[in-house]
Amino acid sequence: MKKYYQWQDKEGFLYADTADLKRELQKQKELLQNYWELFDDLESPDYVARGNGFCDTKYSENFVNGQIEKIQAKIAQIEKWIVERNQTNEN
Numbered sequence: 001m002k003k004y005y006q007w008q009d010k011e012g013f014l015y016a017d018t019a020d021l022k023r024e025l026q027k028q029k030e031l032l033q034n035y036w037e038l039f040d041d042l043e044s045p046d047y048v049a050r051g052n053g054f055c056d057t058k059y060s061e062n063f064v065n066g067q068i069e070k071i072q073a074k075i076a077q078i079e080k081w082i083v084e085r086n087q088t089n090e091n
Contacts, residue, residue, distance in 0.1 A: 005081055008073060018085050025078045032071045039064045 005014045005021075014024060042061060 005077075008077055009070065018082065018089075021078055021082050021085065025075065025082070028071055028075050028078065032068065032075065035064055035068050035071065039068065 002015055002017045002020065005016060006012075007014070014020075016024065039061075042064065
C-alpha cells in the first residue's frame with residue numbers, strides 16, 4: 001500500500017510503496033554519482049566559461065557540495081523508510 005512521505009528539507013512529498021521507494025533510491029544514487037563525476041571534473045573545459053579576459057566555472061564547488069549533501073540526506077531518508085516499511089510488514 002502506498003503512503004505519503006515528506007522529505008526532511010520539506011521540499012515536497014513522495015507517494016510510494018516499497019517498490020517505488022527502491023526505484024527512488026536507485027534514482028537518487030545515480031544522481032549522486034553524476035554529481036560526484038561533475039565534482040571531479042569541475043576544471044574541465046566543458047564546465048569553464050572563458051572570454052574577454054575572464055574565466056569562470058559553470059558550477060561552483062559550494063553548489064556541487066550542497067547538492068551532494070542534499071542527495072546523500074535523501075538517500076539516507078529513503079533507506080530509513082524502506083527499513084521502517086519492512087519492519088511494519090513483518091509485524
